[in-house]
Amino acid sequence: EPEVTQTPSHQVTQMGQEVILRCVPISNHLYFYWYRQILGQKVEFLVSFYNNEISEKSEIFDDQFSVERPDGSNFTLKIRSTKLEDSAMYFCASSDSGAHSYEQYFGPGTRLTVT
Amino acid sequence: QQQVKQSPQSLIVQKGGISIINCAYENTAFDYFPWYQQFPGKGPALLIAIRPDVSEKKEGRFTISFNKSAKQFSLHIMDSQPGDSATYFCAACTSGTYKYIFGTGTRLKVLA
Numbered sequence A: 001e002p003e004v005t006q007t008p009s010h011q012v013t014q015m016g017q018e019v020i021l022r023c024v025p026i027s028n029h030l031y032f033y034w035y036r037q038i039l040g041q042k043v044e045f046l047v048s049f050y051n052n053e054i055s056e057k058s059e060i061f062d063d064q065f066s067v068e069r070p071d072g073s074n075f076t077l078k079i080r081s082t083k084l085e086d087s088a089m090y091f092c093a094s095s096d097s098g099a100h101s102y103e104q105y106f107g108p109g110t111r112l113t114v115t
Numbered sequence B: 001q002q003q004v005k006q007s008p009q010s011l012i013v014q015k016g017g018i019s020i021i022n023c024a025y026e027n028t029a030f031d032y033f034p035w036y037q038q039f040p041g042k043g044p045a046l047l048i049a050i051r052p053d054v055s056e057k058k059e060g061r062f063t064i065s066f067n068k069s070a071k072q073f074s075l076h077i078m079d080s081q082p083g084d085s086a087t088y089f090c091a092a093c094t095s096g097t098y099k100y101i102f103g104t105g106t107r108l109k110v111l112a
Helices: none
Strands: A005-007 A010-013 A019-024 A031-037 A043-050 A053-057 A065-068 A075-079 A088-095 A110-114 B004-007 B010-014 B019-025 B030-038 B045-050 B056-059 B062-067 B072-077 B086-094 B106-111
Touching: A005 A088, A010 A019, A019 A031, A019 A088, A019 A110, A043 A065, A043 A075, A075 A088, B004 B086, B010 B019, B019 B030, B019 B086, B019 B106, B030 B062, B045 B056, B045 B062, B045 B072, B072 B086
Parallel strands: A010 A110, B010 B106
Antiparallel strands: A005 A019, A019 A075, A031 A043, A031 A088, A043 A053, A065 A075, A088 A110, B004 B019, B019 B072, B030 B045, B030 B086, B056 B062, B062 B072, B086 B106
């Protein structure tokens, strides 16, 4: 069964450093998302991406964040200058088009620890 | 208005029992309501979803009940099994945005 994959599974970085989280969405999906989950809290929407541009972003997704689809398979989230409060699990998700466009499939996540 | 309130925060059920998790929302523009199951260290997995034009949807042991007038929906897990022990999240979404608003999660433990 096709699945969303994410790398790395765990990233430790120092405050102020740039990190890039990588995702490979399900191959025929057209919509891509990033969510984050701070330990013990609910999953929060960050950004959605379709047709090579951001569709929607939350207030969390400020100028320190950016997303890119550098090729036909990868989808990345970059945090330019990490802060302690960026420590969280980051989930990538993707969805198909048409009747299944609302069914989002999540990857296993990248645990980001900022020290 | 964008919140989805979920209860209870945690739930303990005996094997074979019925687990019931409730969610409520305010935004009447929401028109897609999925439930996700999350095991420790894993990503949320889509379990079942419903749209407001039906009052109930059943898939195997999992049933969503939807009350449009009360702006509430719930997940029922029939014949709960220890393997169902996980955190369950409800979510809501509006047509055209694809932005999920998640509930706060319910940690379910099914005792053997």
